[in-house]
Amino acid sequence: MGEAPGPHHDWLDGEAGPVVRPYAMTAGRVQPAGGGFDLMAFVVAGAPGGAQLPPSLQPEHHTILAITQQPISVAEVASQLDLAVGVVRVLLGDLLSAGLIAMYEPPAAAELPDDRILKAVVDGLRAL
Amino acid sequence: MDSVRSDTDPAGRRVPLALKILVAGGFGAGKTTMVGAVSEIRPLQTEEVLTAASVDTDDISGVEAKSTTTVAMDFGRITINDEVLVYLFGTPGQDRFWFLWDELAYGALGAVVLADTRRLADCFPSVDYFERRGTPFVVGVNCFDGAQRYSPESVRAALDLDPDVPVLLCDARERESGKQLLIALVEHVAQRRGDPVPAAAP
Numbered sequence: 001m002g003e004a005p006g007p008h009h010d011w012l013d014g015e016a017g018p019v020v021r022p023y024a025m026t027a028g029r030v031q032p033a034g035g036g037f038d039l040m041a042f043v044v045a046g047a048p049g050g051a052q053l054p055p056s057l058q059p060e061h062h063t064i065l066a067i068t069q070q071p072i073s074v075a076e077v078a079s080q081l082d083l084a085v086g087v088v089r090v091l092l093g094d095l096l097s098a099g100l101i102a103m104y105e106p107p108a109a110a111e112l113p114d115d116r117i118l119k120a121v122v123d124g125l126r127a128l
Numbered sequence: 129m130d131s132v133r134s135d136t137d138p139a140g141r142r143v144p145l146a147l148k149i150l151v152a153g154g155f156g157a158g159k160t161t162m163v164g165a166v167s168e169i170r171p172l173q174t175e176e177v178l179t180a181a182s183v184d185t186d187d188i189s190g191v192e193a194k195s196t197t198t199v200a201m202d203f204g205r206i207t208i209n210d211e212v213l214v215y216l217f218g219t220p221g222q223d224r225f226w227f228l229w230d231e232l233a234y235g236a237l238g239a240v241v242l243a244d245t246r247r248l249a250d251c252f253p254s255v256d257y258f259e260r261r262g263t264p265f266v267v268g269v270n271c272f273d274g275a276q277r278y279s280p281e282s283v284r285a286a287l288d289l290d291p292d293v294p295v296l297l298c299d300a301r302e303r304e305s306g307k308q309l310l311i312a313l314v315e316h317v318a319q320r321r322g323d324p325v326p327a328a329a330p
Contacts, residue, residue, distance in 0.1 A: 022198070038234075038235070039148070039215075039231070039232075040146040040147075040148055040215070040235060042143045042144070042146070044137050044139075044141060044143065047139060070141060071137065071141055071142065071143040073213070073215070075172060075203060076205070078172055079170045079172045079203055080170075082171075082173070083173065084173040084174055084198055085172065085173065085174045086174065102137060104137070104143045106145075106146060106235060107145070108235075112237075112317070112321060113145065113147065113237070115318070117145065117147075117212060118314055118317065118318050120208055120209060121147065121208050121212060121314050122311055122314050122315065124206070124207075124208030124209060124212070124214075125206070125208075125214075125307050125310050125311050125314070126307070126311065128166065128206065128307055
């Protein structure tokens with residue numbers, strides 16, 4: 001049989017990519033508990049200390065709870081954590097089903113933003 | 129279901145409205161440049177199941193268990209005010225990631241299609257896609273250094289666009305140029321709906 005791996009792994013440089021497979025931190029789960037999370041949905045953590053944190057939470061869950069103290073979009077959570085959106089959806093599902101975050105869905109796709117909002121966007125873009 | 133829509137959560141924290149605008153076009157048409165010129169840009173990783181279309185291109189012999197691939201998109205944010213955010217998503221440049229677009233296009237306000245006149249055909253798939261979906265879009269003709277300049281009208285004819293689709297010359301490196309494309313898109317969205325956005329007060 002081959003030798004036991006030594007302490008030095010020359011192949012483990014930056015080019016090797018992440019050393020933890022993305023879905024390892026979700027225990028292999030690819031579907032979030034409790035439905036999907038639209039990229040444009042907002043999530044927000046409950047009041048700090050308001051709920052007992054289950055011991056099963058991963059470090060990534062704690063990071064999400066820290067950055068969702070103010071409402072933040074699902075896309076932005078994934079970007080800040082530098083994790084794939086699919087992984088973040090699973091982690092958010094855990095927190096949602098544990099009652100630790102609330103989710104605010106975007107308006108229905110068929111519902112266009114009203115005039116007031118479109119005008120605010122044009123004005124905001126002009127002012128950039 | 130504890131998903132509700134309101135402007136503030138029970139603790140009084142304001143939940144903004146996020147609008148999604150896609151930036152599409154062929155590979156190298158200036159999508160990343162434009163998103164970076166008008167917004168704070170960060171990468172966004174999505175992990176998607178490999179489809180038959182990509183099996184031909186990704187050599188998965190020996191790693192047959194691999195069924196997902198990571199795709200990085202350009203992701204930018206423009207803060208309009210404390211109620212409204214605009215997110216820009218640079219669509220993946222390769223056709224084989226078309227399956228990402230359906231989720232991206234769902235609920236999008238509209239799209240900016242960047243055209244490179246040296247390879248105009250590269251933006252055909254984007255134009256086709258948004259026309260088929262009925263997603264409002266504008267076309268930005270990116271004027272690269274040294275590229276022969278074409279008039280917006282000749283690009284409109286070459287792309288066989290509907291007469292109401294705005295076509296603008298642009299320079300994706302310039303913030304001002306990107307702003308004009310986004311403003312044209314929002315005005316186009318309002319016009320399609322029949323309520324032109326009033327001009328800004330002077």
